[in-house]
């Protein structure tokens with residue numbers, strides 16, 4: 121049974137984007153229902169290592185603390201996941217915390233994930249409405265269509281799927297599963313479909329959907345259980361169809 | 371000369387901020403959008419239950435006037451009525467717009483929008499997208515803003531914290547001063563008008579249902595620069611939150627909207643498995659006390675009832691301050707379709723499945739009714755500064771109804787955006803007269819002083835003390851003696867703040883310094899809450915004083931307005947009559 125008095129943590133720290141990383145160990149009092157974020161809060165209130173040396177509070181991202189804002193992604197015992205929903209009692213100890221390895225480190229556990237937001241721009245992940253003036257109700261939608269769209273729309277942009285993906289590397293420039301799944305979401309929306317072709321074109325070529333090797337790591341880590349591989353094969357098919365029809369029209 | 375393409379700064383990228391951005395961009399203005407977190411990670415994503423609009427799609431005879439009446443009555447007549455009426459009239463159009471933007475609202479078999487019932491109304495008026503409505507609405511606006519960003523009409527400054535407004539000699543706003551949370555550089559940015567949309571102030575109470583960045587720091591900074599802060603004493607405590615180590619997670623009102631029942635075992639100390647307690651031995655106290663609204667009485671009423679059952683009747687579950695919220699009688703499929711997101715939260719963070727076991731819940735600080743004072747055009751009293759969303763005070767009076775906040779945020783942004791553009795078009799170009807440099811220096815000096823300080827107070831521990839005293843004395847039940855003691859404690863904390871010690875003095879992504887700056891502003895704003903509550907000798911909405919149990923319209927049908935007195939370093943209060951031109955006040959009885 122896990123220690124109910126103290127929680128031991130090993131945290132990989134890095135002072136800035138170019139500094140050399142180092143490990144620090146901590147031991148904090150155990151409390152019922154603790155999660156990794158509450159451990160980091162505890163360290164901030166008393167920033168001393170296990171060896172008794174004074175140190176600085178850990179820099180990390182967080183906001184909602186209920187796994188819906190996507191801020192607090194990091195590697196916890198080697199796995200990409202959200203710190204706020206990682207319950208201490210369900211983790212092997214010492215708990216190992218590291219920043220994502222495929223994104224530039226800002227400091228400690230905080231990394232720069234702007235690449236996903238840029239990719240969302242690239243695939244035009246929006247519904248092109250005419251304007252915000254009153255134009256009456258939106259398109260009717262069946263319960264089934266809503267139930268298909270909603271799960272895709274729950275993506276919190278945490279980037280766990282990209283961190284876990286073997287194809288997401290600097291050399292491939294792969295857009296990653298999250299952006300592809302958003303393409304599926306917007307291409308199936310009655311109005312969003314107006315940009316369908318542009319979205320598919322954005323996924324062609326280097327760094328596009330072809331990079332995916334169907335390793336399925338993404339679905340396994342996605343905290344929102346988004347059906348990513350289904351999205352990828354569905355969009356993949358569309359991309360091929362689009363490429364062919366564009367080719368014939370040449 | 372009138373400017374056709376003014377430059378507007380929007381601070382905050384929750385629903386209110388993004389709504390304002392979209393309107394400004396659509397009108398041809400350029401927006402600089404500042405936010406501590408990437409806007410897609412704003413607190414608005416937490417909203418679960420839904421958004422109100424009287425679309426009357428259920429054949430119940432609902433109307434926007436009925437929505438208006440419920441809102442005013444629910445707010446115990448403290449809200450100015452004309453802007454609330456405008457919001458309720460606009461709400462159905464807002465839902466249509468969100469629907470057009472692609473929000474996956476739940477549907478009826480015919481493919482129309484589905485609506486559920488929320489607290490404080492007898493109508494099914496709440497549209498919802500699964501159990502993560504706020505997330506879905508925020509994403510829809512975020513996507514539209516991303517589109518404008520791609521077109522070059524919006525520049526985002528994410529990871530920047532607003533510190534203060536830049537005011538000229540005439541106290542007109544010329545821009546803002548902000549800090550880059552990576553390099554810790556402090557810079558000023560000029561603008562023709564500024565819109566503040568920085569959300570609620572939950573962190574002043576330590577643990578709440580709010581997100582981490584909801585500290586009220588920017589509202590407080592503006593109050594200290596001369597903005598009125600209105601109705602600060604009105605803080606909503608949500609009846610059903612899940613106690614946690616790091617935060618209080620909300621169990622949405624939609625759980626009751628879908629039929630959830632609140633109860634405790636009738637016998638004190640009955641620690642049987644709740645499922646083994648027969649119906650006759652359960653006390654459904656809300657249904658018994660409020661037969662008409664039952665479990666869906668407004669939040670302040672439900673919260674006080676739970677308090678009473680736990681502290682006066684001593685019937686808390688396991689002898690602790692907790693009651694059951696029970697969904698186990700509802701079909702699993704229905705629960706999954708309508709409430710999956712929130713049930714998941716309970717499962718994930720508590721470890722029990724609420725489809726099988728009644729949830730244990732307790733009231734937690736949830737929403738800030740008070741906020742920056744604004745006029746009916748969302749303008750603060752500082753020329754050039756507008757405010758929208760939870761950071762301002764306009765729409766909810768003494769108590770907010772469930773699912774009314776999201777609509778007030780979007781509506782507030784939709785008013786503030788165009789009004790700011792109108793103002794900016796007539797604003798004359800700012801002559802550079804040293805005010806930018808002076809404000810930057812003032813803010814840099816604050817950082818320098820904090821970096822140098824070598825006292826012994828830890829900012830995170832001071833914050834815990836702040837949260838404890840505020841939760842104890844400034845929430846559900848208020849008493850003048852305790853409120854005065856609270857203010858004295860706040861003065862003590864402000865003194866101790868002077869001997870703060872930063873455990874991190876580096877100049878890169880230093881989260882301690884940002885937090886320590888926010889803490890100061892939280893302490894100043896906490897005094898507005900405590901003193902405002904002490905002054906208001908009546909009970910109204912969320913503000914309840916057992917020594918003055920009745921609403922007192924003769925003396926207190928007034929908006930509280932706090933201004934900061936720099937010399938005394940504390941608030942001064944004045945009171946403004948409420949605009950009750952449309953619905954005469956009547957007793958509030960559910």
Ligand SMILES: Cc1cc2nc3c(=O)[nH]c(=O)nc-3n(C[C@H](O)[C@H](O)[C@H](O)COP(=O)(O)OP(=O)(O)OC[C@H]3O[C@@H](n4cnc5c(N)ncnc54)[C@H](O)[C@@H]3O)c2cc1C
Nearest residue numbers: 382383384385386414417419420532569759760773775776
């Ligand atoms: C758990 C929960 C559930 C809720 N459910 C519902 C519901 O079902 N229906 C409903 O109507 N309401 C609900 N509410 C209330 C509603 O979610 C909020 O009132 C609303 O989202 C506030 O939106 P906002 O735009 O005002 O601010 P927020 O969404 O809080 O955004 C604030 C923004 O300001 C930024 N910011 C803050 N300070 C600074 C600074 N100093 N410098 C720069 N940027 C700054 C932040 O980064 C953020 O972008 C709920 C609230 C909670 C806590």
Ligand code: SF4
Nearest residue numbers: 285332333335336338
């Ligand atoms: S299926 Fe594999 S290769 Fe494709 S996106 Fe997912 S993890 Fe990457």
Ligand code: SF4
Nearest residue numbers: 275276278279281342
């Ligand atoms: S798809 Fe899943 S893992 Fe990937 S960003 Fe979205 S929520 Fe995170």
Ligand code: FES
Nearest residue numbers: 183185187190204
């Ligand atoms: S803090 Fe929002 S997902 Fe963890």
